[in-house]
Amino acid sequence: MICATVLAEAPKDLERALQSPARCIEARLDPYRGDWRAASELLAKLAQSKVVIATIRSKEEGGLFRGGEEERLGAYLRALEAGPQYVDVELNSEIKEEVVKAKGTSKIILSVHDFSGTPPLATLKSWADAAVGAGADVVKIATTARSWEDNFALLSLIGSAQKPTVAFAMGPLGLLSRVFAPLMGAPFTYAALDKPAAPGQLPYGAMEAIYASLGLYSDLKSLGEMRIALDAVDTALMHLLKLRLAICRDMGRLKKSMGLPIYDDVRETEVLKRAGDFRQLFDLVVQMCKAVQVAVEP
The missing domain is CATH 3.20.20.70 (Aldolase class I)
Incomplete structure (x- = not known):
């Protein structure tokens, strides 16, 4: 626990x-x-x-x-x-x-x-x-x-x-x-x-991500166990999304300091292609990360 x-x-x-x-x-x-x-x-x-x-x-x-x-x-x-x-x-x-x-x-x-x-x-x-x-x-x-x-x-x-x-x-x-x-x-x-x-x-979310990756939330038998597992996975996802946004924030700051454009259509296409069945979800994540990069101060 x-x-x-x-x-x-x-x-x-x-x-x-x-x-x-x-x-x-x-x-x-x-x-x-x-x-x-x-x-x-x-x-x-x-x-x-x-x-x-x-x-x-x-x-x-x-x-x-x-x-x-x-x-x-x-x-x-x-x-x-x-x-x-x-x-x-x-x-x-x-x-x-x-x-x-x-x-x-x-x-x-x-x-x-x-x-x-x-x-x-x-x-x-x-x-x-x-x-x-x-x-x-x-x-x-x-x-x-x-x-x-x-x-x-x-x-x-x-x-x-x-x-x-x-x-x-x-x-x-x-x-x-x-x-x-x-x-x-x-x-x-x-x-x-x-x-x-x-x-x-x-962080709590990082620990949940580790244990979820190790398979601790597999072979579940009851609805209660499944809900606990979902809460753990949701916590892990939120931790990783926060980490992604933090990296994007640093990336935006670096791009502005180097005079590079925020948007990279080729890179965005690659990310969405890799997302496969999760393309719609990742499209939202990418838009959030682009907004963070635009808003950051150089």
Whole structure:
């Protein structure tokens, strides 16, 4: 499952998450500056229709929370009142025991984030064991990849711990583990609903495009499964269309700087010919891209 992360600075960010096709939302509440009553109401609505992970990430592990630990504990307790399916708190935080005691029906994710690198496998395993011992329902370990081999160390944790484990590497070299973690048994991986919340986090649409291309949405049996697949494919298509428009925008800027004409009838004919049965659709896409090129400033 792809969990779309939203950095919730205001209620409108949670509203956008509610309207998104993502089935799982990580509500990062550490940057939140709005009315907590509004946040609690929106979290409750999210939890009624989606899987929700409520997180108030500490500054020490990459978060944006400005207050002290007592204040952060209060924020966690307010988040728990909304009934999220999961609450993520750091294994090394001072408040983890209080959060675990107050979890109610929510499951606890105890997490470790290392932005300096990836320690030896023995250390990674000791973190996982410590999280299980501290009351984790799910273990999450995210380190920073300095080599491709770091991905394999993290992925080897999945299935080896006593509890469900999410393990992946951050940064450009960690992309492999982000994609393969759920394929190897992790309950979820993370993607950005809007702007990335961690180094190397891909857009939600990009992740859906990857999994759709890998055939995850084939052999569907029920109408519900098919609708979920369609939502995923639609999200992937919109991501790719936005990417195409961005490239066309840069192309228009380059053409104008070189004094070249925006329209290229030969190129357009080639694109539409390749489109085959999708010619009518691609004709609309081409017109949109031409309009973007015309409007761009050189």
